[in-house]
Each structure stands twice: as C-alpha cells, then as structure tokens.
Amino acid sequence: MATAPQPGTVRPGGRTARVREAALRAAGDVLAEKGFDALDLAEIARSAGVGKTTVYRRWRTPGALVADLLDDMAEQSLPRARTGSVDDDLRANARLVVKTLTDPRQGRLFKALIAASLCDDHAAQALRRFYAVRIDEWAGCVMDGIERGELPAGTDPRRVIADVSAPLYYALLNTGEPLDDAAADRAAAAALAIARAGVATG
Amino acid sequence: MATAPQPGTVRPGGRTARVREAALRAAGDVLAEKGFDALDLAEIARSAGVGKTTVYRRWRTPGALVADLLDDMAEQSLPRARTGSVDDDLRANARLVVKTLTDPRQGRLFKALIAASLCDDHAAQALRRFYAVRIDEWAGCVMDGIERGELPAGTDPRRVIADVSAPLYYALLNTGEPLDDAAADRAAAAALAIARAGVATG
C-alpha cells in the first residue's frame, strides 16, 4: 500500500493555511508567555480556535509544532542593514539582536525556542536552519566590507556574524549579564577586532 | 507559629547527605540520558534507591533538583591552567570547554542544564551562579597575563574568559557547528584578539 500523505500536503491552501497560521501564532504566544514546557497541543487548539484533533493530526508533538514555527519564522527574515561601512552594519546587527532578546515577548520566545531545541531533535534542526538563514542574510554586510577593503581578504563572513551574536547569547543563556546598547556595541567591536586580526578566516 | 525548617537542614550530615548525593547523581544521569523534560522525581527516587516521598519532600520540583545539582557542581570547580602565558592558558580553557561539551555524557548534561534554566527560575539562578564560579576561577589566567604585560591594563578578566566560551556555546546551542580542537583554538585566539584590541575593558 502507498503511504498516506501527511495531512495538509494535498490541499495546502485555503483553510489549511489559515489553520496553520492560527496555530503557529498561538504557539508563539504560549511559548512567549509560559515557556516550552507549558506548550500543550490542546491549549494551542483552544486559543487558536481550532479543533484539538486537527492540531494533533497535523503536528503530533510540541517539538514538531515548534519546528514548524521556526521554519515559518525563517521565511520572514528581516533585511540586513546597508549603511556603507561594516562597522555600522555590525553595530546595527548587534543592536537588533539585543533589541530582540530584550523585548518582553521576543526575548521569552527565543528562550523558549532554544529550550525546545534542547528537548526535541526536530526543533533543534529547525533552529539551526533558522540561524543559518539569519546569518546568511547578514553575511552580506561582511562581504561588502571585504570588497571595500575594510576587512582582510579570506575573512569568513558567516563567522563574523556569528561572532557578533555569540557573546550576546552567552549573556542571555549562561551568565545572565545585562543586555543593553553598550553590550551590543561591544559585541560588534569585538567581532570587528577578531576579523581585523585575521582570526575569522574560514 | 514558627515556620518549620526545610527538611534536611537540621541534620544535614550522615544519611541526609548520602540521600542528596545519590539523588543528585541519579538526576545527572537522567538529564544526560533523557534530557530535562524527562526528569521525573519518581524515577529519580527509584534509580537513586531512595524513597519517592523523600525526593518530593526535599526538592519538591524538577527545577529545584536541577538547581541543587548545579550548586553542587559549582563547588567542585576544576582548577584553572597555569602555563605561564595567557595564550596557552586560554587555549587550555577553550579545549576544556570543547572537551566537556563534546563528551557524550557531559555534553548532553550541559544541554539539559541549560534547558532546565530556560524552564525554571531557580535553575536559571543556579546556572548563573555556576558560570560565575567557573569564570572567576579562570579569570586568574587573564589577571596573570595583564601583570606579565601580555594584555593591556584595564582589561576585564571575566570578560575575556566569557569571550572564549561564547562562540563555543553559540555553536552548540544555535548553529550546530562542529566543536573540535580547531574551533577551540580559534575561540581562544579570538578572545585574545578582542583583549589586545582593547575592546575587553570592563
């Protein structure tokens, strides 16, 4: 017998799409407000105004729902800065990360997403895809900087972008240091220093 | 009426200490093997050979148990390196972090601990205490380096140590990049570049 197709794949448009949107929105709300361990598919169905059975059939597990949410978020990647200098572009990136992580809703959401990725393999893979997209988008800033001669040739663009975010996430997840504009500017300056020292070669 | 003391505080020695040790060991095992979301107090009691009631009475919640485990781990901090050069000390630190995070048991354990900190406030505070202890221990390497003139005066020792770990944890939690000796050496070199550029002033 032929394997039955996953529900939602044969008629992806219309109602199916609306249900997915509502469920993902509800999932984001719950994650931001209560965290991953409180993510209950029945509650998602309720607050999304969707049948409980539907949610269980489509996603099966909280981890899969988070994975789908992450893939959805990856598609809506914000455009990178183009100030004309790597210095300013990286600072803009760092400030955006700080703004995101300190935003009451977004900050909690990202924490929950990371928690989910640590509890579920599907969510983990989706999280990696998400950050790959984000980093690729901003890597253009570094490539431009290399072309302008602001950074040494051979610099790995994605490495530099990752170096901007790394200390900010470390503060968020490990040490609990405050995340403010000063921390953002320092992170950007640090990533630049690494690149200029030629340590960010791929 | 006077508030009853927390169980285990009046007679902390002997049996009470043995029970705590067994429970913490079992908790570490479960966290490493199954992750935080699978941490069940009843299972802890079983695999620790301890009464279920005791575990519930002493810790009450999985998050509190993780917090206690983290405090216990903080007390057993490993001594830092003293090679005579910051360069080598930081590389030793980076390699230790990589070794820890890639170790089959330790790596999973740390992921679970971070997941716990993202789901429970008590665990979160304990995690911060843990990293504060670790960072303070290794900050001595940087202080020695400053005294030897290898790094600029005014460099923030803890900042530098955090800068070594940050990209490694970012690879572990966010991007999923491979963690190997090359990554460790790069992290150490990057932290040095930041410090030498004078960006790591506290």
Place this chain on the structure above:
DNA sequence: GCCTAATCGGATCCATAGTCCCGTTAGGAT
C-alpha cells in the same frame, strides 16, 4: 457541482505526577 481532503466537537481512555499516611531508621546531643 462533485469528490474527498481536512476539520470539528467531544466522549473516552489511561498513564502517571504528586499526595497522604504511618511505620522505621538513624543523627546527634546529653
């Protein structure tokens, strides 16, 4: 308009986290 993919509501199952009770053990002070 037809066929059926996909949804809805809700009844139902059932695993299990957490509580309670009370008897037993052993810490530690005298």
Place this chain on the structure above:
DNA sequence: ATCCTAACGGGACTATGGATCCGATTAGGC
C-alpha cells in the same frame, strides 16, 4: 549508652490532563 525526633521508606490512592478515536461537517480544487 540512651533518648528524642529529624528524616527516610513503602505503598496505596487520586485526579489531572495528555492523547486517541469516532462520526458528522465543512470547504478545496479540478
């Protein structure tokens, strides 16, 4: 050596809510 009681142990019990199943209903897409 003895006593008092802090702390532990075992097991029965309960109730919560995660997950499944069912038949009816709605609407996608050719």
